[in-house]
Amino acid sequence: MKKAGKIILLVLLVLIVVGGVIIATTPTKKLLSFLAPEIDNIRVTDTRIGEETATMQVLMDVKPSLVSTFVDSVAYQFKLYNTTVAQGQKSFERDAQQQQQTIKFPMTMNHNTTRELVRRQVKEGEKVQAHFEAYADVPFFGRQKFDIDEDLDILIPALPGATVSNLKISDFGLDEMEMVMTMNLDNPNAFDFYIKDMKMTLNFPGKMSSVGGTVKDYLVKARSVTPIHIPAVADVKNPVKTTVKTLTGDQVWPYHMTTTMVLEPKSKVVGTIHLDAVKTGEVNVVQQVKNILETKKEEKKAEKQEKKEERQRRKEEKKVS
Structure with missing residues (x-):
């Protein structure tokens, strides 16, 4: 038992040393990229389309990594065919009862820029290129910025x-x-x-x-x-x-x-x-x-003809009986 305990302790020490070496030799920026939260289930709601612009709310579920925590702000940029269609930033307040973080931010697009791009996306199924700068607190590192690039299967409503x-x-x-x-x-x-x-x-x-x-x-x-x-x-x-x-x-x-x-x-x-x-x-x-008068005239003519045919039908029925 003592020998087994020593072996387990030795393995743990080796893992700690190896982990320390990896952390020490890996650039901080690259190391933090492994700790970045995951963004998932992106959808669009509350869209208002006007003559010049379209505004909508974008909702995203945030799945934290093993050490990253609540995302308190995000800067975003969306592109279609390498053309920026929307960008901005939004801060968020923590909800103590929130089990899973869902962030919501507004997105505004100008039809003069996006109309043909969005219509083309509908035909070709092009994904939206998204870049996020998400800020969250990380133990031992403090508040950090995470750069997240994703190609999204998100539908941007086109102007009807x-x-x-x-x-x-x-x-x-x-x-x-x-x-x-x-x-x-x-x-x-x-x-x-x-x-x-x-x-x-x-x-x-x-x-x-x-x-x-x-x-x-x-x-x-x-x-x-x-x-x-x-x-x-x-x-x-x-x-x-x-x-x-x-x-x-x-x-x-x-x-x-x-x-x-x-x-x-x-x-x-x-x-x-x-x-x-x-x-x-x-x-x-x-x-x-004039069209109204002609229509009414035709309707009266058709009505008279119908009544005439009805009278003729009744006469023929009387003759038969």
């Missing part, structure tokens, strides 16, 4: 395209106008999403304004264009004056439309997206009113 393909007036009166706006929503992303809520404010300057929205959820497939129909009722400003001007030549009305919508992606790594869009265009009101 929205174009107004049609504005159809369904009814026109002296004080109000009913219409249906058709918007084509182009989804360039690799995931489907639902439009859960969409609101529209449509303004014909000096003539009328309206507020409308979707009455059902729409499923927009990945890499596809889906038409969205938005009914609205507009209140006419200065009805008599507007009608007279329209009938005497003011036929084409320019419009300014703002829309807000909530998108729910069918993806585990991309959360809710809020999309704001501004669109301008014009509509020939007189031509639309």
